[in-house]
Amino acid sequence: MRMPRLTGARVLAALVVLVAAAAALVAWLNVRGEDPLSGDASSFVASPEQVARGAYLARAGNCAACHTDRGGAAFAGGKGIATPFGTVFASNLTPDARTGIGAWSAAQFWRALHNGRSADGRLLYPAFPYPNFTEITRADSDALFAFLRSQVPVTQPNRPHALRFPYSLQASLAVWRALFFSPGVYEPVVERSVQWNRGAYLVRALGHCAACHSPRNAFGATRESLELSGGLIPLQNWYAPSLTSSAEAGVADWPAADVAALLKTGLSPRGAALGPMAEVVFRSTQYLDDADIAAMTEFLKSLPQTPPHAVTVVTADKQVRAHGQALYKDHCAACHGAQGEGGSGPDGIVYAPLAGSRKVLLDTPANLIHIIVNGGFPPTTPGDPRPYGMPPFGPSLKDDEIAVLASYVRSAWGNAAPAVSALDVLDAR
Amino acid sequence: MTAPASSFKPPLRIAAMLASASLSAAMAGAPAPVPDTMAQRMQPCSACHGKEGRATQQGFFPRIAGKPAGYLYNQLDNFRSGRRAYPTMTYFVEQMSDGYLHEIADYFASLDLPYAPPLPAAAPADEIARGEALVRRGDAAHGIPACVQCHGAAMTGVLPAIPGLLGLPRGYLVEQFGAWRAGQRKAAAPDCMAHVATSLTPADITAVATWLAAQPVAVGPAAADSLARPLPLACGSVPP
Numbered sequence: 197m198r199m200p201r202l203t204g205a206r207v208l209a210a211l212v213v214l215v216a217a218a219a220a221l222v223a224w225l226n227v228r229g230e231d232p233l234s235g236d237a238s239s240f241v242a243s244p245e246q247v248a249r250g251a252y253l254a255r256a257g258n259c260a261a262c263h264t265d266r267g268g269a270a271f272a273g274g275k276g277i278a279t280p281f282g283t284v285f286a287s288n289l290t291p292d293a294r295t296g297i298g299a300w301s302a303a304q305f306w307r308a309l310h311n312g313r314s315a316d317g318r319l320l321y322p323a324f325p326y327p328n329f330t331e332i333t334r335a336d337s338d339a340l341f342a343f344l345r346s347q348v349p350v351t352q353p354n355r356p357h358a359l360r361f362p363y364s365l366q367a368s369l370a371v372w373r374a375l376f377f378s379p380g381v382y383e384p385v386v387e388r389s390v391q392w393n394r395g396a397y398l399v400r401a402l403g404h405c406a407a408c409h410s411p412r413n414a415f416g417a418t419r420e421s422l423e424l425s426g427g428l429i430p431l432q433n434w435y436a437p438s439l440t441s442s443a444e445a446g447v448a449d450w451p452a453a454d455v456a457a458l459l460k461t462g463l464s465p466r467g468a469a470l471g472p473m474a475e476v477v478f479r480s481t482q483y484l485d486d487a488d489i490a491a492m493t494e495f496l497k498s499l500p501q502t503p504p505h506a507v508t509v510v511t512a513d514k515q516v517r518a519h520g521q522a523l524y525k526d527h528c529a530a531c532h533g534a535q536g537e538g539g540s541g542p543d544g545i546v547y548a549p550l551a552g553s554r555k556v557l558l559d560t561p562a563n564l565i566h567i568i569v570n571g572g573f574p575p576t577t578p579g580d581p582r583p584y585g586m587p588p589f590g591p592s593l594k595d596d597e598i599a600v601l602a603s604y605v606r607s608a609w610g611n612a613a614p615a616v617s618a619l620d621v622l623d624a625r
Numbered sequence: 626m627t628a629p630a631s632s633f634k635p636p637l638r639i640a641a642m643l644a645s646a647s648l649s650a651a652m653a654g655a656p657a658p659v660p661d662t663m664a665q666r667m668q669p670c671s672a673c674h675g676k677e678g679r680a681t682q683q684g685f686f687p688r689i690a691g692k693p694a695g696y697l698y699n700q701l702d703n704f705r706s707g708r709r710a711y712p713t714m715t716y717f718v719e720q721m722s723d724g725y726l727h728e729i730a731d732y733f734a735s736l737d738l739p740y741a742p743p744l745p746a747a748a749p750a751d752e753i754a755r756g757e758a759l760v761r762r763g764d765a766a767h768g769i770p771a772c773v774q775c776h777g778a779a780m781t782g783v784l785p786a787i788p789g790l791l792g793l794p795r796g797y798l799v800e801q802f803g804a805w806r807a808g809q810r811k812a813a814a815p816d817c818m819a820h821v822a823t824s825l826t827p828a829d830i831t832a833v834a835t836w837l838a839a840q841p842v843a844v845g846p847a848a849a850d851s852l853a854r855p856l857p858l859a860c861g862s863v864p865p
Binding site: 475576 | 672
């Protein structure tokens with residue numbers, strides 16, 4: 197009679213010990229690599245050079261993209277970032293003591309960037325890209341802090357995140373971090389040039405390019421081994437093409453000047469920045485100095501390129517193809533040319549050639565559909581202050597017409613990419 | 626806030642014909658030179674607002690050609706800043722500089738185009754009469770000024786930033802009032818039109834829109850240069 201009870205208690209005790217050990221491990225993994233917090237809000241004195249440097253770095257990191265809401269005060273937060281797990285609301289980074297970071301120390305700010313923990317000890321959601329920002333240097337962190345502290349304080353309480361259970365729990369986040377996050381520093385690659393290393397730092401840490409240009413697993417985490425190999429941006433359904441594939445957005449064989457032009461002006465002889473990348477150019481890369489643009493270019497050009505894989509294209513039915521051709525002639529040829537050759541203005545190409553276009557030929561047709569449905573303008577920049585644009589065809593063409601048109605463009609003039617279905621269009625709309 | 630698909634006419638067909646004609650005439654196969662003009666740059670706008678910025682005849686979208694530049698700029702900025710909500714407009718302007726938005730506003734303001742006659746109002750006579758009364762005389766008992774007090778006696782707007790009211794589809798007019806009442810459309814504070822929209826009853830809004838949409842647009846619907854001051858309401862988007 198006593199034996200089973202004893203065994204049950206032992207099993208229970210063993211379980212308790214196991215759970216406690218797992219919890220302790222998760223807890224330890226969540227605070228590893230943290231520096232002791234020293235100093236307080238008043239002990240940080242910023243130099244004017246630090247503030248100016250921080251302003252530049254805030255552009256490079258595109259902090260405003262999330263932390264400045266549409267029509268809202270600069271860096272006062274409030275913008276919702278939609279994720280598959282719910283909406284994360286960006287926080288107030290102005291130096292308001294109660295609702296912003298006015299009472300933070302430089303060490304607490306560094307801990308947020310480097311370790312993903314807030315001043316009050318809460319774990320931060322990785323919609324704030326600290327898996328990338330962890331490699332930001334302490335000096336750059338302090339400069340960013342100096343800049344943010346120089347902003348006008350705005351009293352605007354942070355909105356609580358609207359995440360679904362169990363993602364809403366700090367414990368779930370702790371497990372996620374134990375599995376997918378470890379703090380890191382950028383280790384310069386000695387065989388590479390100073391410029392290359394600067395570019396790698398800008399792309400991987402501050403620029404957090406991998407946050408979009410890398411695939412995410414079911415838990416929303418990116419993997420270093422697949423870094424920059426392309427990813428579907430959750431919910432927006434724009435595909436951030438691979439920077440490591442010559443068939444997608446790899447630039448190994450581009451002239452450096454074209455890469456620089458795209459980042460600096462939003463427009464290059466190889467195509468324009470549209471959709472989410474237009475925002476990146478508009479808010480961030482157009483402000484980078486020539487040395488940093490050259491550094492990013494050198495790094496991006498050096499990324500190993502996977503060769504294009506063979507594509508099986510099923511030849512479309514004659515009638516469908518003729519329909520696509522007619523739609524193209526009516527709606528597209530005026531700007532993109534009868535043979536998909538594009539159109540040039542006095543300063544170069546303004547309407548992208550579609551023959552051979554990597555945007556058109558991407559495996560996933562999401563971007564092509566977006567562009568046909570929504571049209572759009574590249575960003576205005578000093579290098580392209582008066583951009584030409586594309587009309588939205590979503591209001592005038594039905595899903596099946598867009599599918600037939602997109603399939604035609606993907607198969608005409610030597611193009612060879614799989615056909616697009618009306619369901620693809622419905623998905624991407 | 627989605628537009629009915631039936632209100633849309635295929636854009637660019639004429640431009641396509643012209644361009645392909647010039648292409649074959651010039652150098653077949655080589656890229657066609659793209660005109661370095663605002664008209665060419667603004668092709669995307671015509672998908673909804675009609676050729677050269679006119680509204681489609683039976684559609685939802687507003688006429689933008691010939692409206693005061695200050696008004697048009699304010700609207701572009703309102704879309705960029707979230708005071709107005711229409712996904713396509715926001716998407717188009719969110720990465721545009723102030724300078725380009727001003728140039729776009731100036732371009733559409735400079736267009737002077739003839740308009741097809743409007744469809745006659747299909748509404749009971751008392752509704753039409755109520756609409757005209759509100760436009761011309763307002764409703765003092767309810768604190769509602771006449772439309773013409775601010776938008777000009779000819780309802781063609783007043784420089785620099787008060788829009789004309791003619792050549793706008795009825796559905797568009799009704800929806801704007803609805804958007805103001807729901808807080809979906811805002812202007813710079815104090816938002817005079819939000820006050821007007823919330824003071825009108827839904828029946829009044831329908832009556833005003835019905836009457837306005839049935840008025841013809843005169844050739845050369847130039848905005849008036851000036852207006853009797855003070856305005857009946859303070860408007861943040863109109864310089865004092």
